[in-house]
Amino acid sequence: MRSLPIVSGLARKVGETARSIEIMWQAGLVPFPRLDDGLRSVRAVRRFGPFTGAVQAAARRDGRAVAIVDDLGPLTFKQLDDRSNALARAWSARGLDDTSVIAVLCRDHRGLVLAMLAAGKLGARMLLMNTGFAKPQLADVAKREGVRALVFDEEFTDLLGAVPGEVERYLAWTEGERTGREHPALEELIASTDDRPVPTPASSGGFVLLTSGTTGTPKGAPRPRTSVLDSAQFLDRIPLRAGECTFMGAPIFHATGLSQCILSFALGCTVVMHRRFDPEATVRGVAEHGCTALVLVPTMLQRIVDLGPEVLGRYDTSSLRIVFVAGSALSPDLGNRATEVFGDVVHNLYGSTEVAVATVATPQDWRRAPGTVGRPPVGCTVVLYDEKDRPIREPGVTGRVFVGSGLSFGGYTDGRNKEMIDGLLSSGDVGHFDAEGLLFIDGRDDEMIVSGGENVFPVEVENLLVEHEQVVEAAVLGVPDDEFGQRLKAYVVLVAGSSLDADAVREHVRTHLARFKVPRDVAFLDELPRNATGKVLRSELGQASSM
Template sequence: MLLGKVTETARSIEVMWKAGLIPFPRVDEGLFALVAMRKIGPFAAAAQVAARRAPHAVGLVDDRGPLTFKQLDMQSNALARAWESRGIRPGTVVAALCRDHRGLVLSMCAAGKLGVRLLLLNTGFGRGQLADVVMREKATALIYDQEFTQLLSGVPAGVERYLAWVDTDDVLDGIPVLDELIASTDDRPVPYPERRGGFVLLTSGTTGTPKGAPRERTSLFDSAQFLDRVPLRAGECTYLGAPIFHGTGVSQFILSYALGCKVVMRRRFDPEETLRGVEENRCTALVLVPTMLQRIVDLGPDVLRKYDTSSLRIIFLAGSALSPDLGNRATEAFGDVIHNLYGSTEVAVATVATPEDWRKAPGTVGRPPVGCRVALYDAHGRRITRPGVTGRVFVGSGLSFQGYTDGRNKELIDGLLSTGDVGHFDEGGLLFIDGRDDEMIVSGGENVFPVEVENLLVERPDVLEAAVIGVPDAEFGQRLKAFIVRAGGSDLRAEVVRDYVKSNLARYKVPRDVEFLERLPRNATGKVLRNELA
């Protein structure tokens, strides 16, 4: 076991050195990065390291323009000092309800420098969800964008408020604005806090109030889990389309900063604006959730050809399932650049499919990178090793969380954490996710996972989106119901859908009910809200 750990560490170092994360032969810089990560966490440490390496290089481009790494570091110093003067202390919880922009980035860095626990809130929250999460996580301060003001009515009056982004001059009296606090405060370096604060991500919450998944300990070596199979390189440029409050966005933001990459972000995702941003900044990596990629590809070849995206080496996707059809269309449009990550808020990274994996087996989520283990188990906790056999997916890595903030945890087997998904390995060792364990439909004694039917349906050119759920049935227990978003101009009918599925899949996988919608209900990271469909 010790030999395996030493081998894994050596492999991680090799991966990080190749990416440019370890500045050999500047061992002193590497030591500084390790100490900073331990003392102030990944956000602030990444910003400090980048400011030392290339202070005058542009680190961030948002709707307001560029900021250098040095400006980011100094402005976050000022914000940390301003908060400290207002009573925000190490160990307290500060919540952030912000879109992607400099205010959120500076808040992340300042929280790390103070040893504050940062709670990243979903911008798709309703009023009740927001109030519940803020109170449950015991936040004492809330940073928010002005557009979300109306959602704050349920938040206790004792929670301090700070404005991170202002759209109009109509600002409530007495609410501090981050820009003003920064401009009026000393920006000297902040001493390391007595203890590190960490941060809290929230689960997707597709079936209720999301749970808090804290990240109190992260190591520089854990970055190898991404870099092993995703070839990000130092000094390049990342376009961050996925929101920072989600694991997909935050992980790639931290990693890009640690590599000294310029990060381009916009407060609101727009597919054509994303292509323009990639072209103007010569981005080498584009970070998205699959629904964003869908909107880009659906622009069509005439629009796609208007923009030079030849600089892209990586389209990084995570957050929800990438269908074979969408991945293939994106590969046709952009080349062999698809990197499909499978993981969760709780386990972080599980597997990554490289472009080579995708070419071999469209729909795969690939293999575990260095530092990760993936195993399948049956309902009785027995290990499944045969290819093609579906089982429950369990994952272990240095980035796996240690339990929710309410004290609960996921199921553990052999030191591995349940993802809540089921999947199978093929003969070549590539992993495929067959669906959520709790989404399995039992119809007439047969088990059906919706994703197989959904993937088949979206292969049709007259179908934009599809979701399949189980509904009660007196005879079969459950029957399948399909919800379909037609492509523009299509007059697709229910009987055509049923005949199509019947000619491609087993009879018990044919949806007996078909309903056509204008759009599928999704959360901010693109996951279908199946409870709303039900």
């Protein structure tokens, strides 16, 4: 009898593997009947990691196909492959190898892509720095992670002042003339050597992603290697297809942008990117390149939708089949507005730096239940647990979210880990399933506000506030209260020219929610403090000045 769970588990694993292969084949990732190409792709990924391996495989299939279009123009897959060979050779000559940690502090452009490819060819570990870092954060992370070389855009030069002097520095993007600069540029290194293929490294160094750092110094979450089958976790519920075009609005240093960049390269898609996000330029780029997928964080989607029908109507975005949103919560109001603009194409992914993919809401899921984050794709498991670590089976009951996925990390670089139950990893969030099995995130486990003995999760109040036609965005915190322990304080950003006052904000909440969910305090701000991926920096809200 003890063998039954083992047999059942093996059967489930075999079924998931078969389903994953089928999904990959439908997307064009498994080039049936040319299975030899597929096997070569698998070998490339194993040797150099998913990012470098994907570009090498695409260059072998059709080197003339355009891989990226950035602010400087297009580059083919062969050009990326050749130029990253040259960069890897130049770095190798300077002593960088598979024991090195190479960090990048770059916006989205070819220099970032080439640095990531070259690091993969050396077998070096690639550390993706957040472009929104302050100088102390950058220095702390560089020291903790043992960074040997740092690749950066010239605009971030002043942030490097506290980074240890022994860390080598390379410029990925320069402004104006390059003469007289202290540090060599990647383009100079590429021009200084040949572009022959480099020797295969002993092992793949992989990536280190960083947590948001909204509550302190960001933690490092390593991704040493992944299985090719793990790509099915995205493709199962997000219909990317081979040979199409992706507009990358989200930053590549974040898991959202990185994952979709890797997947697009693996499918031989063109990736369009700009160094700085501009909402109208993004819509224009989608129209000009006939992009079929648009990758964004919610604040970017908000700025696009806020352009209004007059501006949006100038551009033909009918090529879009996918608006992929992840990185922070997508409110029901914003998701509905985006659906009105682009049609049934919004795909809302829920996950984290640590757990990777947890669930995806398809456009059909969203239509049925606005605000949902959907269902787990193939290869993923999501279970809710109560405060006594017991699984919650009933719909509508809030519990702590735990996730199982082949893409989940194995622990932070400092040796710590997230809580685990039954082999599943905590996401740090709480949520509930509805009667149809769709997941809803109710908030962060550590953001629950207890006011007068009642539990309040800020996201419910925030979502209601942004539904008001005069509110652009809102955040809700718990602040100390002598009588109730905590009381709710709302930080609200209004549309230009609005006359909405605090009493009207409270009345709006009182009309729709329970009395204990009404904010006692209301502060009006010009904007909410956010990091580069759109997450609200709640620790800074108390320091923000009201209008």
